[in-house]
Amino acid sequence: DAGITQSPRYKITETGRQVTLMCHQTWSHSYMFWYRQDLGHGLRLIYYSAAADITDKGEVPDGYVVSRSKTENFPLTLESATRSQTSVYFCASSLQGLLTGELFFGEGSRLTVL
């Protein structure tokens, strides 16, 4: 039971570079999410997806792009990384969505932008 996996777990990049964080889930959950975790801010929603080819903005979407061509994958791309995007990124999935459904989180991807 692989669950939800993120890659890479650690990434160091430079300002202006493009970075893609991968997320893969094996449960066939309809909903997938990307959060960033920063000290003092808790978890903030970047983007979410209710199904393949359906995505929507969360609380902090600027500077990020997502796609969902397959139900099991939900990559997050930083098109031109900035230092303010240094953070720990969590992918999550859910059967029922945000309304009343449990979120299952991956182990996180720690991104450092120099």
Next chain:
Amino acid sequence: GENVEQHPSTLSVQEGDSAVIKCTYSDSASNYFPWYKQELGKGPQLIIDIRSNVGEKKDQRIAVTLNKTAKHFSLHITETQPEDSAVYFCAASRGGKLTFGQGTILTVHP
């Protein structure tokens, strides 16, 4: 939008003591309140949740209470153990959007 405030930011207790973490929310239409526990190096995991039509819910050593009038909800952990040491997040959901609190670092000393 919804705003969730969580206190305290850090909490240190002795093994066997109780721990209480409190959250307030701003949107009276919020109707689902989960609590997540995050261990070091891991993603958060749901430990308990409560819906707005319930005032209290208990699961072994953990319980959550909800006061809709005052717009606050709390997590209670009794008989704490060292393995309870983690970061705890509260959250509130309204209309399909989940807003998290800032997190509480709980340390249980043996």
